[in-house]
Amino acid sequence: MITTDEVCNVLKMTEEEKYDLLKTVITDYERKENNLIQILHMAQAIFGYLPVEVQYFIAGQMDLSVSKINSVLTFYSFFSTQPKGKYTVSICLGTACYVRGGKDVLNKLKSVLGIDVGFTTEDKVFSLSVMRCIGACGLAPAMTINKKVYKQVNPNKIPMILGMLK
Ligand code: FES
Known part of the structure; x- marks a missing residue:
């Protein structure tokens, strides 16, 4: 095997x-x-x-x-039909994150990256996905970029966070 x-x-x-x-x-x-x-x-x-x-x-x-x-x-969300970018940005849309603005963060990510969930930017740098609770509900909304967790994410911080990775 x-x-x-x-x-x-x-x-x-x-x-x-x-x-x-x-x-x-x-x-x-x-x-x-x-x-x-x-x-x-x-x-x-x-x-x-x-x-x-x-x-x-x-x-x-x-x-x-x-x-x-x-x-x-x-x-199964762990399967991808699209090539993955260098960074996978995943926003939590579990209940706590959703009610504390996770959807707004997602919309900002979509607009800054110019892609929808499940897709990768043309330069293959970023992929965008959503996930369920990652156990950071007390500091919602949360997102991850590869293995790093970002807490209390404000949509206005998104361009800066992504910009630092480029
Ligand atoms: S619901 Fe997002 S971390 Fe728990």
């Missing part, structure tokens, strides 16, 4: 080698639909995201419909 560690060198792989590795992963998981989530995780580790070509490849190898693959991808 191939482990996540064994796919850490994928950046050096050609597209053909990546598809070969994915085929091995699918074979290791016995092409069983029950293992689809693990296979998708490995595919995302190999390709960085799950573009439609990869979805078609998995569907073909597993004898599943592409709509089945897509329904799993859209159900």
Whole structure:
């Protein structure tokens, strides 16, 4: 069975080698639909995201419909069909953050970055996502950029926070 560690060198792989590795992963998981989530995780580790070509490849190898693959991808927020930027900006829209202005922060992020949730800026620097409670409710609204947590985020601070990362 191939482990996540064994796919850490994928950046050096050609597209053909990546598809070969994915085929091995699918074979290791016995092409069983029950293992689809693990296979998708490995595919995302190999390709960085799950573009439609990869979805078609998995569907073909597993004898599943592409709509089945897509329904799993859209159900779980940890799967991405878009390439990720250098920084992933995630705004919390859990109850506490939502009522304390999380939506306003999200709207500001959308307007400053010029992208919608689930997308990446053209320069591949920022991706935008939303998440549920991260345990910082007392200092809502909260957001994260990669692993760093930002608390009591004010929409007016967004340009400065993002600007410092560029
Ligand atoms: S609801 Fe956002 S941190 Fe808890």
